[in-house]
Amino acid sequence: MKLKGRVTFEDLGAGAWMLEAEDGKRYELAGVDGGRFKAGARVEVEGHLDAGAASTAMAGPIFRVKRVTSV
Amino acid sequence: MRMVVVGLLGSALLACGTQARHDKRTRAGDVTSGRVPHRVVVDFRDGTPAAVLAERGASWGVSLRFNSLVGPEDGVALIDGVEDVEGLLQAIRQSPDVEFAEPLLTYQAQDWTPNDPLYPKQWNLKLIGMPEAWEVSHGKGVIVAVLDTGVAYETKGPFVRVPDLQGVRFAPGYDFVHDSEHPNDDNGHGTHVAGTIAQATNNAEGVAGIAFEATLMPIKVLDATGAGNSADIADGIRWAVDHGARVLNLSLGGFGYSRVIENAVAYARRHGALVVAAAGNHGDGTVAYPAAYAGAVGVGAVGPDGTRTPYSAWGEQLDLLAPGGDKRQGEEGGILQATIAKGAPGQSVYASSQGTSMATPHVAGVAALLFAAGAKTPEQVERALYAGASGSGGWDAQRGHGLLDAAGALRALGATPPINWQPLAASAAILLLLLLSLNPRVRPGGVLNVLLDPRLLLPLLLSSVGFFVLRVIWQRWVGSPPALVDGLSLPLPDWERIVFGRGRLAHPLFYSALLPLLLAVPAIAWKGFRPVAAGIALGFAGFLAYAAWTRAPGLSWLPFHVLALPWLVANAAACALLARALLAKREKA
Structure with a gap:
């Protein structure tokens, strides 16, 4: 599954990188080193929705990222 | 007799109360205050009618209401939901009906305040x-x-x-x-x-x-x-x-x-x-x-x-x-x-x-x-x-x-502060020491004999542990006890809270030998009152010794180790000596 959108950082709970996706939803990007993201950057992420996961950020569904590419 | 006790206590409470109220207002350390965001308090001239409030409110673009039922007399009103507090205050202060206006402040007596610096x-x-x-x-x-x-x-x-x-x-x-x-x-x-x-x-x-x-x-x-x-x-x-x-x-x-x-x-x-x-x-x-x-x-x-x-x-x-x-x-x-x-x-x-x-x-x-x-x-x-x-x-x-x-x-x-029995134990220990220190000729009897005399025991309980029974009964038969009942249930030295509210810093005059000394005065002439005065003094001795031992609470105005600790120890000793004198005299007479 691929998602395109803009990356933001949410200072909530432990803090989390979010994707404001083109489908209008916000996803928490999990399973990838946060150092690779820059707030405001447009990216395409490949991975899958992890419906069973929980996090401290709780700001949107958790998307397990396998690959990130800048767009 | 009860009337005398209550009367003396009342005057002592009032005397100290007046002094400390004044101090509380001027000493930032005793009371914390803070601005309440988006709220303004306006003091209109006394007797300003509600109609004027509504009119002024409309001209300032806000909704005004009297703070309480005495609002129509003292003119104190509140405005909620103000975005630009300073701007609004400037506008309000132009009005001839207004004595003054300021951001709403909260004042909070410090209850149990921890010493953590942050x-x-x-x-x-x-x-x-x-x-x-x-x-x-x-x-x-x-x-x-x-x-x-x-x-x-x-x-x-x-x-x-x-x-x-x-x-x-x-x-x-x-x-x-x-x-x-x-x-x-x-x-x-x-x-x-x-x-x-x-x-x-x-x-x-x-x-x-x-x-x-x-x-x-x-x-x-x-x-x-x-x-x-x-x-x-x-x-x-x-x-x-x-x-x-x-x-x-x-x-x-x-x-x-x-x-x-x-x-x-x-x-x-x-x-x-x-x-x-x-x-x-x-x-x-x-x-x-x-x-x-x-x-x-x-x-x-x-x-x-x-x-x-x-x-x-x-x-x-x-x-x-x-x-x-x-x-x-x-x-x-x-x-x-x-x-x-x-x-x-x-x-x-x-x-x-x-x-x-x-x-x-x-x-x-x-x-x-x-x-x-x-x-x-x-x-x-x-x-x-x-x-x-x-x-x-x-x-x-x-x-x-x-x-x-x-x-x-x-x-x-329905939870209440736990009953603290340690001061009573301290009082009993002090009593034992006092009796041992007395010449057998003037010793009023063994510890249990003295302790179980209700004329001594009840005042002792009142001053070291408090009339907690009152609160227990109230809770069982009446309901949630009002602040006064809560206060009266406390040990005598803590009755300051009835006057000052709960405060971690205690008033040094309440945490002193003052009240036992005052109560000892009638005991000079009135022998039957001596066990009562002795009980109170003994209770205070135990209570103050326990406060010194646990180093809590602190006392207002006195830095703890320099002044408050010696103050507690000296007053506990004074109370013990007073109790000794009262106990011994009774037998001599």
């Missing part, structure tokens, strides 16, 4: 009434499991126990992420959350926590990035319950329904544990899981102004609001606790965080206070939390049952 920055603890609640419960002995990223609870390998968790009790926990018996924190979130529940408090270090005598059980179910899976979370819940946790804090959430976690929450509930979980930070009207499961208390977040933050979720399964912080105005708006630095588990820091993650441990901490204060079941705890919550008057999807109020919840449970 405590003044913890607006969140004051917002939920902790100073009053701490008088009743510290959560002693209740195990609170923190299901999170771990807790910085041991110094081992790359990990440290953060200094502000030194002295806090820990029960063995478990790391379900790495399957290890060392659930240390590799993120910082769990340590922060644990701090809100039970940070070492009154330790002259850092910040305070809510239930600081509770026992923390670290359960690591989230990895270093702050995420975890349903299997670990469900296992963590069951493990914690099986190992004695009464309160489970889950500052975590997801958006997928998990039957496994729902069953674990139900398991906890069935086994007498309360699950408290975060409502979520997505800001809309659906509560995240596990907060949304039946049997979990779902907690939303408020900022320093007590209103729900934009990030906080709300909705059908929202149960309570609690301080979660709002950093839009800066770091001070967040929740401050000790934790570890991001990416450096060996480095401890104080961090300001925000989120429903931060709100949840406030409720978990208060739940621990309630269990420690006598609640037997999670149902009782939940009822007290909801009945005590402020500003709701029922449930709604926006605020749940309202804003968490620790003091209100303890009141709703």
